[in-house]
Amino acid sequence: MQTSALTLNSDQTRGNLVAPQKAPGDAYLKFEIAQGIQAVIPMHQVQEVLVLPPQRLTAMPNMPACILGLMHRRSRVLWAADLSKLLEVGSLDPSPRQYDLMILRTVSTAIAIAVERVDGILSIPPETIQPTPSHIAVNLIAYLRGCVLQSQDFLLVLDAESILQSAVFQGHQPFQS
Template identity: 25%
Template sequence: MVGNPDFSMGKTQDISSDIERLEMPEGELHLRFYLPSNSEFALSATGIKEVMNQPPDRITPIPNASPLLLGTINLRGQVIWVADLGQFLGDTVALNTQRQEIPIIAIEDQETMLGLAIEKIGEMQWLDIAQIQMQTNVPNHMAPFIRGEWILDRESNQSLRLLDQLAILRSARWAA
């Protein structure tokens, strides 16, 4: 390897100039995703335990549970509740559970874990928290769970809303 011409001084200088051109990410890492109404949201990656796709027959319905809950799944020996995030937030379009797999984002705080069933997983992206704005025209039933929003396009009024995992996990709505 030492005799390899790729390890010459000229190549080392090329590599260092490539490294200088790489941009350091700014902000915090977030997962972007969609609800059935095609509304886009984000969650901070630090509160996400796992992202998975589950077949609907692996979600066990529990009688007399909140209508917001689809049931439970077994995640490596741990039983966790799976909730319809869209219904929880008051989304007007129902989650399609008649498909091969349902995307689920498992969020966690201390010993509490909850699976959030969504329509579609987006991408991981570094987002600058300093650019977040107070939410505009958010329904009252959704407002306690939103930390703010990034304006993506002012002309089309497109925004990306940042959800508060802790507010979702600790919500009194789960008892209903």
């Protein structure tokens, strides 16, 4: 199976991929973290979305359970991690045919995050993002900007910066650009 990718840049996410006319609100990538847990992340924090067979990941010994391994992408070596294990809300299929990955990027760090499924791009007006409800697990709060109810879906609004600053990745930065 070949790698397939969708590279996202700011012009595409604000124009062609969201809608022919700019919808009110900011662009977010919608995905399923684990079975039944839906989330969004701001598009400006997502560099790329791709599908990758597990054979393209190199497992590394003595790493936290959420680390799937190392991958090579566009002349860079990146960690690939299971977001559901990182957030302690479940885990992905242990023997998948392929991984749905999002490459999250900040100024100095990029990490591939595996999720159950990538659903597409949404436009979310900032005023519709609500504070995190009290019933959300404590381990998730550090990674959330809030939540939003859209079309009967309860969506967690994640922050890539917080994910990339997770203690799991500190001291495990392979080769940063």
